[in-house]
Amino acid sequence: MMTSCTDTQQIERYLHxxxxxxxxxxxxxxxxxxxxxxxxxxxQQRVYELVRLYQRKQVLQQAEAIHRQLFTDPxxxxxxxxxxxxxx
Numbered sequence: 001m002m003t004s005c006t007d008t009q010q011i012e013r014y015l016h017x018x019x020x021x022x023x024x025x026x027x028x029x030x031x032x033x034x035x036x037x038x039x040x041x042x043x044q045q046r047v048y049e050l051v052r053l054y055q056r057k058q059v060l061q062q063a064e065a066i067h068r069q070l071f072t073d074p075x076x077x078x079x080x081x082x083x084x085x086x087x088x
Contacts, residue, residue: 007037011044 013019014027031038070076071083 007040011037011041014041015044015048 010019010023010027014024019027031041071080
């Protein structure tokens with residue numbers, strides 16, 4: 001069964017906590033009685049989790065690249081010495 005555009009919008013608003021209290025209660029009641037809607041909400045939550053994990057991984061890789069560059073590139077020798085003096 002396809003998800004309607006309205007359902008997709010409501011799922012987004014629900015997951016981003018943008019529904020009013022009444023809208024949220026009605027949506028949660030619909031999820032209780034509609035297994036497809038409930039599955040679609042879970043799927044969208046999983047997508048958000050995967051996106052967050054991917055973003056975290058990207059940031060860590062960028063930080064590691066910067067660290068490698070700062071502490072191995074001879075161009076940054078003065079910086080390297082300054083940091084080493086702080087901790088030794």
